[in-house]
Amino acid sequence: METESRSEARLMKGNEALAEAAIRAGMHAYFGYPITPQSEILEYLTVESPKRNFVVVQAESELAAINMIYGAGGAGARVMTSSSSPGISLMQEGISYMSSAEIPCLIVNVQRGGPGLGTIQPSQGDYFQATKGGGHGDYHLFVLAPSSVQEMADFVFEGFRLADKYRNPTMILADGALGQMMEKVLLPPEGSLPYTEKPWATTGKPAKGDRRILTSLHLEPEKMEEINLKLQDKYRRMKQDVRYELVGEAKPEIVLVAFGLIARICQKVIELAKERGISVALLRPITLYPFPSEVIHSLAATTDAFLTVEMNAGQMVEDVKLAVNGERPVYFKGRMGGMIPTPEEILFEIEAIAEKHQTTKV
Amino acid sequence: MQLVYNKPATLTDTPMHYCPGCGHGVVHRVLMEVVEQMGIQSETIGVAPVGCSVFAYNYMNIDMQEAPHGRASAVATGIKRVLPDKYIFSYQGDGDLAAIGTSESIHTVNRGENILMLFINNAIYGMTGGQMAPTSILGQITSTSPYGRNSDLMGYPLKMTELVAQLPGAYYVTRQSVHSAAAVRKLKKAIEASFKYQSLRKGTCFIEVVSNCPSGWKMTPIEANVWMEKNLLPLYPVGDLKVPSQN
Numbered sequence: 282m283e284t285e286s287r288s289e290a291r292l293m294k295g296n297e298a299l300a301e302a303a304i305r306a307g308m309h310a311y312f313g314y315p316i317t318p319q320s321e322i323l324e325y326l327t328v329e330s331p332k333r334n335f336v337v338v339q340a341e342s343e344l345a346a347i348n349m350i351y352g353a354g355g356a357g358a359r360v361m362t363s364s365s366s367p368g369i370s371l372m373q374e375g376i377s378y379m380s381s382a383e384i385p386c387l388i389v390n391v392q393r394g395g396p397g398l399g400t401i402q403p404s405q406g407d408y409f410q411a412t413k414g415g416g417h418g419d420y421h422l423f424v425l426a427p428s429s430v431q432e433m434a435d436f437v438f439e440g441f442r443l444a445d446k447y448r449n450p451t452m453i454l455a456d457g458a459l460g461q462m463m464e465k466v467l468l469p470p471e472g473s474l475p476y477t478e479k480p481w482a483t484t485g486k487p488a489k490g491d492r493r494i495l496t497s498l499h500l501e502p503e504k505m506e507e508i509n510l511k512l513q514d515k516y517r518r519m520k521q522d523v524r525y526e527l528v529g530e531a532k533p534e535i536v537l538v539a540f541g542l543i544a545r546i547c548q549k550v551i552e553l554a555k556e557r558g559i560s561v562a563l564l565r566p567i568t569l570y571p572f573p574s575e576v577i578h579s580l581a582a583t584t585d586a587f588l589t590v591e592m593n594a595g596q597m598v599e600d601v602k603l604a605v606n607g608e609r610p611v612y613f614k615g616r617m618g619g620m621i622p623t624p625e626e627i628l629f630e631i632e633a634i635a636e637k638h639q640t641t642k643v
Numbered sequence: 644m645q646l647v648y649n650k651p652a653t654l655t656d657t658p659m660h661y662c663p664g665c666g667h668g669v670v671h672r673v674l675m676e677v678v679e680q681m682g683i684q685s686e687t688i689g690v691a692p693v694g695c696s697v698f699a700y701n702y703m704n705i706d707m708q709e710a711p712h713g714r715a716s717a718v719a720t721g722i723k724r725v726l727p728d729k730y731i732f733s734y735q736g737d738g739d740l741a742a743i744g745t746s747e748s749i750h751t752v753n754r755g756e757n758i759l760m761l762f763i764n765n766a767i768y769g770m771t772g773g774q775m776a777p778t779s780i781l782g783q784i785t786s787t788s789p790y791g792r793n794s795d796l797m798g799y800p801l802k803m804t805e806l807v808a809q810l811p812g813a814y815y816v817t818r819q820s821v822h823s824a825a826a827v828r829k830l831k832k833a834i835e836a837s838f839k840y841q842s843l844r845k846g847t848c849f850i851e852v853v854s855n856c857p858s859g860w861k862m863t864p865i866e867a868n869v870w871m872e873k874n875l876l877p878l879y880p881v882g883d884l885k886v887p888s889q890n
Binding site: 492 | 684685686687688690691697698700704705706707708709710711714717718719720721722723724725726729746747750754
């Protein structure tokens with residue numbers, strides 16, 4: 282059994298780093314279904330399963346997989362599934378049920394272009410689905426957005442920890458490029474994420490004690506409202522774990538807001554903009570839910586404008602606008618269908634914004 | 644005075660909401676009697692469906708999970724895979740197992756999951772007000788087959804038990820019913836056998852229970868049992884479709 286310490290770097294594909302991290306994080310069971318661009322996760326885990334003592338099932342569909350997650354997670358196991366956009370759509374029913382029954386689990390979405398069957402190229406088109414609730418009802422997932430292979434691994438540990446902390450389904454929102462790219466990664470050591478007590482798990486009625494029931498059905502409206510208020514309270518508490526990264530110039534004229542892969546590209550844009558005498562900073566949300574609204578709002582006081590860059594038609598930009606609350610203009614640059622914007626394209630927008638705001642200055 | 648019969652301790656005191664004469668109450672009791680007699684109350688975990696028996700967890704005094712519609716066998720799979728030493732059963736109606744859950748039902752058996760799948764077939768959708776089920780018979784009048792089930796428009800009654808009996812992952816497949824005391828005794832034996840087989844880890848136990856729906860069929864309980872015997876049992880005959888010696 283490999284027990285590499287953190288100090289040994291490995292060159293790994295994002296999907297595989299994520300899978301290896303899940304094993305090291307003490308995952309008990311993985312249920313999944315093949316779909317490009319994340320099938321390597323299922324394949325890697327299937328190869329490792331007999332050697333490393335965890336369960337893997339290739340389910341007959343993503344619909345079946347998420348329900349196996351419900352059962353196993355409800356039985357107290359540390360569980361994960363992964364898919365890509367169309368498969369995540371199939372999982373929405375199960376996600377809604379698990380959110381209500383408060384069953385912790387980790388769900389990885391390696392996004393591809395959509396809508397529909399789409400393309401296998403990367404996109405960020407599932408931001409709304411991930412953060413606003415793609416399934417029915419008032420619920421939220423805790424959503425983490427990695428932007429490197431290192432984070433593909435690290436956020437698995439974070440994801441399991443947060444899922445257990447809040448007894449909530451947690452999502453890693455990645456994309457096909459992160460899943461396929463190969464980078465150096467320092468993997469956390471095996472067994473370094475402790476298990477938590479789960480007295481609510483259905484492991485068999487205790488001899489002296491009440492049986493455990495996991496359900497999301499509450500027919501009396503008073504009871505259903507009570508459940509909802511409890512969930513909403515939890516989502517408010519989740520804000521204490523908001524995470525973001527702020528890099529670039531200290532007094533930026535323009536603040537870029539981008540997550541995942543695009544945040545990497547924006548770091549290059551900061552350099553290019555500086556060469557042209559435009560000071561730019563990047564606010565990278567790491568948690569998409571809870572969204573770093575407060576820090577974005579505070580940045581409005583000291584910048585001219587925000588530019589949100591996404592691989593979609595404009596999803597996170599709405600949350601940026603809400604956070605900025607009309608105090609500064611919020612611009613948007615997006616590419617869809619699996620197209621990835623270049624640093625030069627983004628710089629072009631930056632220059633246009635800078636010029637516009639230059640001419641309005643006295 | 645001698646106590647000759649009692650409610651099993653594995654059934655709660657909550658009054659059941661089932662209609663008078665409904666087979667669910669009988670199946671719940673028989674199932675929980677077996678759990679009590681085998682002394683496995685703390686080792687048994689059940690999965691409830693969506694249907695009239697959505698509240699099964701209010702009546703069975705064991706750990707239970709409520710599954711989305713159709714998914715009970717997938718949920719049960721998840722539980723069994725992480726708790727392989729426990730006794731796991733899924734309890735589903737005809738819509739749950741043979742309509743929306745058909746894929747999960749077939750694949751659970753195909754993988755030979757070591758669980759008990761209980762299939763309560765009353766040829767109608769009770770909870771939602773009496774719509775046609777995949778197992779409704781030709782000519783049967785329901786709220787969505789008001790002129791009688793017509794094969795041209797609505798296909799044929801689906802015999803799930805015959806389908807799953809052909810799968811190598813199935814270890815014990817049988818069809819029972821609850822329309823008479825004798826039938827109920829045979830059902831209990833089938834359930835007992837299934838629980839014993841589960842620890843052998845040789846595949847899925849699948850029990851169809853032909854049951855009734857006096858409300859949906861718009862009959863009295865007695866008329867319903869007569870109708871069941873006359874119209875359902877010829878199409879869904881009671882008996883073993885696969886027994887361990889055939890494996």
